[in-house]
Structure formats: C-alpha cells, structure tokens
Amino acid sequence: MRRSNWLWAPSLAVYAFLYVPLAIVVLFSFNDSRLSAEWVGFTLDWYRKLASDDAMLAAARNSFFIALTSSLVATVLGTMAGIAMHRYRISGLSFLVLTPVAMPEILLGVSLLVFFIQVLNLTLGLVSVLVAHVTFCIGFVAIVVRANLAGMDESIFEAARDLGATPWQEFRLVTLPLIMPAVTAGALMSFTLSIDDFVITFFTAGVGVSTLPLQIFTMIKVAVTPEVNAVSTLLMLVTLTLIVLASRVAPDALKGRS
Amino acid sequence: MAAPRSERLTKWVIAGPPIAFLLAFFLLPSLIMALASLRYPGEFGGLAPLAARPGGEGGLTFENYALFFGDWIYAQIFAKSLGIAALTTFICLLMAYPLALLIARSPKKRRDFMVLLVILPFASNLLVRVYAWMVILGPLDLLFSRFAVIVGMVYVHLPFMVLPLYTNLEKHDPALLDAAQDLGANAWHAFWRVTFPLSLPGVFSGAALVFIPVLGMFAIPELLGGKDDWMVGNMIKEAFLGTRDWPFGSMLSLMLTLSVLAIAGAAALYARRGAPNA
Amino acid sequence: MPLLEIRNLSRRFGTLTAIDNVTVSIEAGEFFTLLGPSGCGKTTLLRLIAGFDAPDAGSIRLDGKDLAGKPPEQRPVHTVFQSYALFPHMSVARNVAFPLEMAKKPREEIRAKVKQALAEVHLENKGGSYPHELSGGQKQRVALARALVNRPRLLLLDEALSALDAKLREQMEIELITLQRDVGITFVFVTHAQPEALALSHRIAVMREGRIEQVDDPSRLYGFPANRFVADFIGNCNTLQATVLEAGAHGLRLALGALGEVWAPPAERARAGQEGVLALRPEQVHIMATNAAHELKNHFAGRVRDLLYIGDVSTYVVELENGTRIEALLANSAPGRARFFNVGEPVKVAWRHDAGIFLVD
Numbered sequence: 001m002r003r004s005n006w007l008w009a010p011s012l013a014v015y016a017f018l019y020v021p022l023a024i025v026v027l028f029s030f031n032d033s034r035l036s037a038e039w040v041g042f043t044l045d046w047y048r049k050l051a052s053d054d055a056m057l058a059a060a061r062n063s064f065f066i067a068l069t070s071s072l073v074a075t076v077l078g079t080m081a082g083i084a085m086h087r088y089r090i091s092g093l094s095f096l097v098l099t100p101v102a103m104p105e106i107l108l109g110v111s112l113l114v115f116f117i118q119v120l121n122l123t124l125g126l127v128s129v130l131v132a133h134v135t136f137c138i139g140f141v142a143i144v145v146r147a148n149l150a151g152m153d154e155s156i157f158e159a160a161r162d163l164g165a166t167p168w169q170e171f172r173l174v175t176l177p178l179i180m181p182a183v184t185a186g187a188l189m190s191f192t193l194s195i196d197d198f199v200i201t202f203f204t205a206g207v208g209v210s211t212l213p214l215q216i217f218t219m220i221k222v223a224v225t226p227e228v229n230a231v232s233t234l235l236m237l238v239t240l241t242l243i244v245l246a247s248r249v250a251p252d253a254l255k256g257r258s
Numbered sequence: 259m260a261a262p263r264s265e266r267l268t269k270w271v272i273a274g275p276p277i278a279f280l281l282a283f284f285l286l287p288s289l290i291m292a293l294a295s296l297r298y299p300g301e302f303g304g305l306a307p308l309a310a311r312p313g314g315e316g317g318l319t320f321e322n323y324a325l326f327f328g329d330w331i332y333a334q335i336f337a338k339s340l341g342i343a344a345l346t347t348f349i350c351l352l353m354a355y356p357l358a359l360l361i362a363r364s365p366k367k368r369r370d371f372m373v374l375l376v377i378l379p380f381a382s383n384l385l386v387r388v389y390a391w392m393v394i395l396g397p398l399d400l401l402f403s404r405f406a407v408i409v410g411m412v413y414v415h416l417p418f419m420v421l422p423l424y425t426n427l428e429k430h431d432p433a434l435l436d437a438a439q440d441l442g443a444n445a446w447h448a449f450w451r452v453t454f455p456l457s458l459p460g461v462f463s464g465a466a467l468v469f470i471p472v473l474g475m476f477a478i479p480e481l482l483g484g485k486d487d488w489m490v491g492n493m494i495k496e497a498f499l500g501t502r503d504w505p506f507g508s509m510l511s512l513m514l515t516l517s518v519l520a521i522a523g524a525a526a527l528y529a530r531r532g533a534p535n536a
Numbered sequence: 537m538p539l540l541e542i543r544n545l546s547r548r549f550g551t552l553t554a555i556d557n558v559t560v561s562i563e564a565g566e567f568f569t570l571l572g573p574s575g576c577g578k579t580t581l582l583r584l585i586a587g588f589d590a591p592d593a594g595s596i597r598l599d600g601k602d603l604a605g606k607p608p609e610q611r612p613v614h615t616v617f618q619s620y621a622l623f624p625h626m627s628v629a630r631n632v633a634f635p636l637e638m639a640k641k642p643r644e645e646i647r648a649k650v651k652q653a654l655a656e657v658h659l660e661n662k663g664g665s666y667p668h669e670l671s672g673g674q675k676q677r678v679a680l681a682r683a684l685v686n687r688p689r690l691l692l693l694d695e696a697l698s699a700l701d702a703k704l705r706e707q708m709e710i711e712l713i714t715l716q717r718d719v720g721i722t723f724v725f726v727t728h729a730q731p732e733a734l735a736l737s738h739r740i741a742v743m744r745e746g747r748i749e750q751v752d753d754p755s756r757l758y759g760f761p762a763n764r765f766v767a768d769f770i771g772n773c774n775t776l777q778a779t780v781l782e783a784g785a786h787g788l789r790l791a792l793g794a795l796g797e798v799w800a801p802p803a804e805r806a807r808a809g810q811e812g813v814l815a816l817r818p819e820q821v822h823i824m825a826t827n828a829a830h831e832l833k834n835h836f837a838g839r840v841r842d843l844l845y846i847g848d849v850s851t852y853v854v855e856l857e858n859g860t861r862i863e864a865l866l867a868n869s870a871p872g873r874a875r876f877f878n879v880g881e882p883v884k885v886a887w888r889h890d891a892g893i894f895l896v897d
C-alpha cells in the first residue's frame with residue numbers, strides 16, 4: 001500500500017522469532033537422539049514411547065475431559081454473560097467477568113486453592129480444576145460474544161420483540177442464531193485455553209490429578225527426555241487445529257480481545 | 259422508571275447464573291484470601307483458626323505485612339519483578355510495532371491471515387514455548403540467566419502486544435498521513451508526530467496486557483532463570499506449596515493484586531481520558 | 537373515540553426532558569406525522585408508543601385501553617425501523633411470516649397472508665431471497681410488508697425513508713400513501729423532512745424540545761402557523777419584526793420598524809402595541825419593476841441582492857431601504873412575466889393586504 005516496504009524486514013524477523021523455536025521442538029521430536037543438540041536421524045520412537053507411557057495417557061485423558069467439560073460450561077455461562085454485558089447495565093458485571101481474564105493466573109490459582117481447602121474442605125482434584133478452568137474461561141467467551149453483538153444492528157433484536165416475540169422467543173429465534181459463530185469461536189477458544197493451561201491447574205490439581213501441561217512440567221524439571229518434544233508437538237497440533245477452526249467460524253471474534 | 263416484569267425477569271435469568279458462579283468462585287475466594295493475609299499460619303501449614311486458642315496462635319495479625327515492609331529482600335524481589343515486567347513490555351513494544359504497522363496497512367485478506375499467524379504460537383502451551391527456549395539456549399550456555407528469563411517473557415507475551423496495537427492502527431485514517439506529507443513532513447516525522455501519538459491507546463492496551471501477566475509469572479523464572487531471578491510469582495508459589503505459610507503467601511498475592519489493579523486502573527483512566535477517537 | 541390517546545406524557549433522561557407533558561390524539565385510518573428537528577423527542581415518543589421505553593408520567597391508550605406495563609410483544613403496534621432491521625438469517629418470506637408465527641397462526645393462513653403482503657408491496661417473487669441480496673428500496677418494502685402482514689392497529693415508521701436517495705424517496709412516498717389508503721391502517725410517521733411530511737400526512741404534529749407546538753393538517757399548518765417556530769420550520773418564510781398599531785375585525789395595521797406601515801389579515805390575539813412578527817411566504821411576495829403598476833396595498837422599494845434559480849422557480853432576495861431582506865418567489869414561466877431581474881437591479885416588492893400572518897412568539 002504505502003511506502004511500507006521497510007516494514008517487511010523487521011516483521012519477518014518477528015515472525016521467525018515466533019516460529020523458529022516451535023519448529024525446533026517439532027523437528028527434534030523426530031530426532032533419533034537423546035541429546036537434542038544435533039540431528040541424528042528420523043524416528044518415531046518418542047511418539048511410540050508416549051503411547052505406552054501410562055502416566056502420560058492418563059494425563060491426556062484428564063486434559064481432554066477437563067477441557068471438554070469446562071469449555072461447555074464456560075461457553076454457556078460466558079454467552080449469557082456476554083449478552084448481559086451488552087444489553088443490560090448491571091454495575092460490577094464487567095468487572096466480575098473480565099477481571100479473572102486480566103489478572104495474573106497465579107492469583108486465581110492461589111485463591112481457589114485456599115478456598116477449596118479452607119472453606120469447602122474439599123480435596124483438590126478434578127472438581128477443583130474444572131471449577132478453576134470455567135472461572136477463567138467465562139471471560140474469554142463473554143468478550144467474544146459481546147464484541148459480536150456490539151457490531152450488529154440493535155434494531156434487529158428490537159424488531160423481533162416489536163413483531164410479537166417474547167424475550168425467550170427473541171433469544172431463541174433471532175439472537176442465538178446470529179451470535180452462533182461467536183459462541184462457537186468462544187467454545188473452541190475455551191477448549192484451547194483449558195487444554196493448555198498450566199498455572200491455574202498447577203495450584204488446583206493437588207496430587208490426584210495430572211494434565212498434559214503438568215506432566216510436561218514434571219518432565220522438564222525432573223528428567224528432560226525427548227518425549228517432551230513429542231508430546232509438545234502433538235499438543236500444538238491439537239490447539240493449532242482448534243484455533244484455525246475458530247478463526248474460520250468467527251474471523252472478527254478473535255480481534256475483540258482488548 | 260419501572261421496566262415491565264418480563265424485562266426484569268429476563269435480565270436476571272440471563273445474568274444470574276454467570277454472576278452467581280463468579281461471585282462464588284472468583285470474588286469470594288479473593289476476599290477470603292485477603293482475609294487470610296491477616297491470619298497466622300497453621301501448625302502444619304495452612305491457616306491457623308480465626309479464634310485464638312490458649313497455647314497456640316490465632317486471630318488476626320498484621321505480622322505478614324510487617325515482615326514484608328520490614329525486610330528489604332521482599333521489596334527487592336518486588337522491584338525486580340516490576341523491572342523485568344517493564345523491560346519485557348518495552349522490548350515487546352519495539353518488536354511488535356513494525357509488525358502491527360505492516361498488518362494494519364496490508365489488504366484485508368492478507369491481514370486476517372497475518373493476524374492468525376501471530377495468534378497461532380499463542381495456541382501452543384506455555385511450557386512448550388518455554389521448553390523450546392531451553393532447547394535453544396542450553397547449548398549456548400545462556401540458560402538459567404536473566405537474559406533467558408527476558409527472552410522467555412518476551413516470547414510468550416509478544417502476541418498480546420501485537421493485537422491491540424494492530425487493532426488501533428487499523429482504524430487510522432490513511433488520509434492523515436497524506437495530509438502530513440502534503441504539509442511537508444518526511445516519513446519519520448509523519449510517523450512520530452501523527453501515527454505514534456494516535457496509536458497511544460493501543461500502545462497502552464498492549465502494555466497493560468503484557469506488563470500484568472509478566473508481573474505474576476513464576477514458570478518462566480523457575481525454568482529459565484537462576485536463583486537470582488526469582489520474582490513475586492516464585493515467592494508466592496514457594497509460600498503456598500513449599501513452606502506452606504499461607505498467610506504470607508496471601509499477603510504477597512494481595513500486594514500483587516493491588517499493584518495490578520493500580521496499573522490497570524491507570525491504563526483505563528488514560529484510555530478514557532486522553533485517547534483520540536479510536 | 538380516537539384510536540390512540542396520549543395524555544400528559546412525560547419522559548426524562550437525567551436532567552434532559554425528552555417528552556414534556558404531551559397530549560395528542562390520533563384517529564383511526566390517519567396518516568399522522570411527528571415532525572421536528574433532531575432532538576425534539578419524536579423518536580422517543582415513538583418508542584414509548586411501541587413499548588421500548590416507559591414514560592415517567594402520563595398515559596398512552598390504544599382503543600381506550602391503557603398500554604402501561606405492556607411489553608412490545610403484547611402491543612398490537614408494529615414498527616418499521618430506519619435501518620429496516622430485517623432478520624439477516626431468514627429469507628424474505630420468513631421475515632414477513634415472523635409476526636404471524638409469533639401469533640401462532642395456522643400454516644395455511646401464514647402462507648396465504650405472506651403471499652398477499654408481498655403482493656401489496658410489489659415483491660411477489662422475492663420470497664426466497666435473503667436481505668443481503670436486496671436493494672435499499674426493496675428492503676424498505678419487505679420491512680413494510682412484515683409490519684403490516686398481521687394488520688396491527690397502528691404502524692410506526694421511524695424516519696423510514698431517510699436512508700433512500702431522492703428519486704427513490706419520492707417514489708416510496710407515493711407508494712406509502714397508496715398503501716396506507718388501501719390497507720386502511722393508521723400510520724404514525726416520524727421525520728425531520730418537512731416537504732415529506734406535508735406530502736404524506738393527513739395531520740402533522742410539529743414538535744420542539746419535547747413539546748408539541750401545533751397539530752393540524754398540512755395546509756392549515758402552512759397557511760396558519762401558530763407561532764414563529766412553526767412558520768420557520770414549515771417551508772420558507774419571511775419574518776418581519778412588527779408592532780401592532782391597530783387591531784380590528786377587518787384586519788391589522790402594523791408598523792414594520794423604519795419601513796413604514798402595512799396591512800395584514802386579522803389575528804385574534806393581536807392587541808394594539810403588541811410586538812411580534814409578520815410571517816410572509818415568498819410566494820406571497822410579488823416582485824416587479826420599480827415603475828410597474830399594481831393594486832397591492834403593501835409595497836416597498838428595494839434592490840436585488842441575490843437570486844437562487846431552481847429551475848421551475850427563482851427565489852429573489854431583495855434588500856429593502858432599511859437593510860431588511862425579503863424573499864420573493866417568481867415562477868420562471870408565469871404569463872406576463874417576460875422579465876427576469878438581475879442582481880443589483882432596483883425593484884419593487886408588494887403583497888396583498890390580507891397576505892401573511894401576524895405571529896406572537
């Protein structure tokens with residue numbers, strides 16, 4: 001467009017900066033060597049090792065289950081929150097919904113730790129992780145849904161009421177179909193965030209439950225094996241697919257983040 | 259003005275459940291933690307009971323805060339965290355700006371694709387991204403250093419700076435730059451006197467989105483840094499899972515929360531006040 | 537009994553009074569227009585009738601029944617929105633069928649009525665199209681069909697023609713009048729464009745700052761404005777400062793400042809010594825050569841300051857001796873007027889002794 005040719009060099013450098021490290025991880029997941037220093041040969045050994053690693057498989061099952069459940073709940077609650085934020089003036093609603101998203105994750109993790117153990121007297125486990133994930137995903141879905149609604153002609157919804165629809169009918173027949181792309185994108189994002197989450201899960205999982213990120217952390221800290229590359233690559237593949245899907249379904253939804 | 263009953267009912271049917279959930283699992287725990295910062299640590303870790311018992315500790319106390327403000331080392335770590343956050347934010351700004359500018363000026367179709375490319379790394383797990391740098395920096399003997407921590411922080415948070423910046427820049431009227439050029443400004447002047455000031459709301463948004471999470475990070479310092487690079491997040495983690503001194507950890511969390519609120523508040527104030535129509 | 541009775545209606549938003557103690561009645565079968573500048577409260581009033589807002593005081597009665605507390609879906613009132621508000625994810629037919637579906641009408645009835653409604657707006661074969669495939673005018677017509685299909689008691693139109701270009705607008709104005717007449721439903725139309733209001737309406741309510749200044753049929757509004765605001769707002773108007781010298785049943789004698797005396801038609805509220813304005817329409821002011829003969833009682837000498845040629849007519853701005861400017865309209869094809877006047881030329885302006893109207897603001 002304009003004389004922006006000089007922008008290409010730094011931009012490509014930034015893109016390289018973003019992708020080269022990830023590419024290295026993917027590359028070395030196929031490297032036939034314990035030390036990830038140099039390329040020895042192509043192998044699928046590390047992936048095979050993963051398939052027989054019981055702890056890893058259990059963690060994967062947990063991760064998917066948690067992601068599925070929490071994203072479902074978060075999508076429902078988040079959609080409701082997003083609609084409420086757009087249509088009604090409820091003081092404190094925005095604060096309540098958006099702060100868990102804006103705050104450093106460690107704060108949410110730690111406060112839920114105290115809450116579950118001290119107040120609810122609950123052993124940390126699946127339930128605590130689920131609740132934690134829903135809490136921080138609600139905000140993401142709400143942001144996406146609200147941005148979507150803000151870009152629409154408000155009189156469309158009024159017209160439905162004007163022509164005889166009760167609030168519930170209006171929601172079911174007009175609002176919901178029209179925000180469906182944003183809701184779907186929000187659901188996909190929630191799933192991604194949940195499956196990838198480390199910090200909050202770290203504090204609310206306790207001893208009983210492990211997820212893929214927690215496994216990865218342990219592997220990195222305790223004994224770095226190239227299996228980490230393999231599981232990382234697989235995880236990246238899953239989340240990459242989801243994000244691409246989300247961007248197809250609601251291209252503008254992902255922009256409304258700030 | 260009284261809205262008809264059906265309107266109010268609808269409003270609370272829609273807003274009720276998320277509000278109830280967040281009050282219970284976000285606000286309440288936060289308040290409890292604030293309260294916990296004023297309590298004594300329990301005998302085996304955790305919290306001591308609220309009512310004082312003979313022979314044991316109980317009730318409320320300010321000793322945690324006294325400890326924080328009294329011992330220089332904690333303030334030091336806090337200051338270090340702020341410094342790392344500031345440096346990371348600055349570097350992210352420098353790296354993100356050219357890219358955001360390029361995306362904003364590209365034709366629509368390409369723009370969406372370029373934005374997607376920025377978001378995709380964000381899709382990968384935090385640990386994966388950190389691990390990638392362990393793989394790279396290890397052989398170079400740069401691991402477990404402040405440098406590694408900064409690189410990791412920048413790497414993880416760069417997308418958060420690009421997006422708000424690009425969203426803002428996209429809305430700039432290209433005619434403004436034409437006008438500047440028409441009135442005699444060269445490329446640098448046009449940028450510095452027109453584009454950059456107009457982009458400030460985006461800059462502040464991005465800065466807040468980077469600064470705040472960095473402040474609370476613990477995984478990156480733990481994996482990429484040395485003993486010297488501990489941040490507030492590490493202290494908090496240590497308090498809750500290591501020494502099990504919950505009141506102290508709660509107090510630190512509260513201090514972190516207040517810092518974050520102050521920064522977010524300042525950013526929001528600026529966005530509402532000084533920003534041109536964006 | 538009037539169809540819609542609004543009594544002492546008020547609505548405030550903080551310190552702003554949007555509707556100030558408004559009382560007006562609308563008869564069944566009327567094309568009634570709310571006319572006024574932006575911010576006068578006309579859209580607020582419409583929304584109060586439709587049920588999207590509730591008044592702070594006063595009542596709205598439809599067929600004698602108070603509408604208070606009734607949400608929009610329970611009111612037999614439909615709205616045509618300025619942006620048309622067609623449901624983008626539904627076809628034209630489904631859009632038009634929507635109110636019937638909400639009223640739980642049987643399938644056969646819905647199909648028949650949708651067909652008829654689309655025929656009424658000349659869009660018979662557009663049932664399967666989607667809103668984004670239609671032009672502005674077509675969307676307009678679908679919105680009309682949708683709002684009329686189940687024959688509401690009242691149809692509200694919120695600046696419904698504002699988004700159309702001039703030619704299309706004229707066309708739609710004619711279609712709208714025809715439709716209203718054929719279907720027989722009461723229309724309440726909101727606009728700020730007074731030519732449109734004059735063309736379409738049976739009666740017009742001129743609004744200003746939340747109050748109704750005058751309710752009348754277009755010709756009475758134009759010929760007998762109640763005050764200066766209405767005179768100014770409707771059509772073009774000369775307003776000359778005047779003081780009453782003599783008031784009688786046969787007419788008024790006014791002093792137009794330094795210009796001298798003029799004769800004006802009688803005005804009920806005029807008293808000797810009263811200050812006001814003489815409102816004179818440009819078409820009532822005759823412009824002629826300085827030495828031309830005439831029999832008009834009010835005449836003054838002046839010079840042409842400016843002239844606006846519009847094609848069929850020209851408006852001459854004439855400056856009189858004391859600096860007052862007066863607009864005179866001259867048809868460019870009027871018989872016996874072979875002469876046009878140029879800028880700077882000395883001329884004479886004159887009007888009848890019963891032309892104009894004396895207004896107190």
